[in-house]
């Protein structure tokens with residue numbers, strides 16, 4: 169009988185079963201979000217149609233995590249790279265996976281234009297309120313008063329403005345009859361999976377642009393223990409409201 173240590177983890181088919189040792193820090197949210205995305209792909213049976221793109225930052229550590237066609241692009245450019253691919257391959261279900269820095273700072277113009285033009289792609293934006301890979305600098309999403317490497321006395325909104333709310337920004341510019349826009353959290357992976365499935369189905373149906381923001385955790389740069397990490401996530405949920413913002417007709421049956 170195999171011992172507990174020799175039983176491999178039960179992974180979705182859309183996830184690479186042998187990516188090597190995890191490159192994410194212990195307790196990072198990226199792994200949970202990627203597994204949720206892969207489970208959603210499995211449940212919709214989209215493995216052969218899905219194309220995955222990852223961005224800069226810790227998202228790029230996922231470049232060998234998926235068992236689907238994968239490309240890595242830079243600095244918020246994953247969005248145009250993926251819609252370029254989906255325009256050339258209309259049957260493809262294109263997924264652009266990025267951090268809040270990549271998506272809402274340097275890549276914001278691409279995100280807005282893709283949303284306005286109703287590009288048939290899913291953007292998964294991981295909001296951990298900081299620039300994770302480069303050591304925890306302030307991101308557009310950094311909470312008011314939050315201490316980061318570049319805001320040692322806490323984010324002063326009088327100087328830096330208020331945090332960017334990606335899902336609300338995208339909601340304001342999309343075609344509400346075609347797009348799907350939502351915000352989930354690693355606090356509720358079952359709900360996040362439903363959101364991923366709805367976003368993917370919206371593309372698979374050829375309806376329109378999908379945006380799933382996932383509130384995530386970055387214990388390394390937050391310098392938090394387990395309890396404090398999840399308390400911080402509760403605080404984030406107070407500022408970034410979790411829930412669906414734009415739901416087109418046709419997705420009611422996707423649970």
Ligand SMILES: Cc1ncc(C[n+]2csc(CCOP(=O)(O)OP(=O)(O)O)c2C)c(N)n1
Nearest residue numbers: 224225226227267268269270298299300301
């Ligand atoms: C033009 C340019 N600016 C900045 C960087 C440095 N850089 C690489 S990753 C990164 C932060 C990414 O943060 P985010 O997108 O939030 O992802 P996370 O690492 O938190 O998952 C930055 C600033 C760079 N490589 N090139």
Ligand code: SF4
Nearest residue numbers: 192193196226300386
């Ligand atoms: S720095 Fe933060 S986002 Fe990056 S792998 Fe570590 S915990 Fe995850």
